[in-house]
Ligand SMILES: Nc1ncnc2c1ncn2[C@@H]1O[C@H](COP(=O)(O)OP(=O)(O)OP(=O)(O)O)[C@@H](O)[C@H]1O
């Protein structure tokens with residue numbers, strides 16, 4: 548691929564508000580493109596791809612899809628969106644060691660600026676998933692519990708890895724959507 552693309556990973560627990568904040572950012576700042584790793588996987592599952600069954604199984608279990616699949620989908624979506632002409636917000640990735648190591652092995656042509664960590668109390672995350680309206684099969688209480696375990700055991704160490712590297716932007720999103728948005732764009736340096 549020509550040139551180095553710029554990317555910010557957006558992490559946080561299930562229901563913290565990653566998608567909500569990313570959608571607000573791209574509405575106000577058109578040089579950003581939002582890519583949700585979960586959305587890319589759900590779309591791939593629906594496309595009749597050979598990986599569809601494996602993706603469905605992982606989503607139903609709240610476990611993590613093998614990294615080669617997700618990395619290929621993210622990179623393909625970046626190419627389709629214009630690679631070097633945009634700043635990418637990649638939401639919900641990398642979620643475990645396999646994601647992290649595979650991403651950096653396969654993406655020397657991407658400059659990871661930061662990891663934006665949307666920090667939210669677990670009780671609020673569960674409450675927010677409940678308010679989403681039951682549109683997702685993995686929003687049922689049993690899978691939500693598993694997603695929280697996966698987040699605590701596998702994704703939190705990745706967030707700490709970015710912190711150790713001085714690449715973590717931690718933002719408090721416990722408040723209203725507006726308060727969380729102000730904290731987010733201030734954290735990103737988009738307002739002072
Ligand atoms: N600050 C907030 N206050 C109250 N509700 C919120 C806030 N942010 C998001 N929500 C609501 O919480 C629900 C979950 O938000 P969202 O889908 O953005 O979370 P997410 O982190 O992307 O979730 P997931 O990891 O499960 O995909 C949505 O119904 C959204 O409208």
Ligand SMILES: O=c1ccn([C@@H]2O[C@H](COP(=O)(O)O)[C@@H](O)[C@H]2O)c(=O)[nH]1
Pocket residue numbers: 561584585586588605606607608609610611612613617638639640641642646685694
């Ligand atoms: O990088 C990723 C992102 C997502 N998954 C799987 O999808 C579901 C839903 O993800 P959301 O970010 O909440 O939309 C998640 O529980 C995983 O099973 C993944 O494997 N890898």
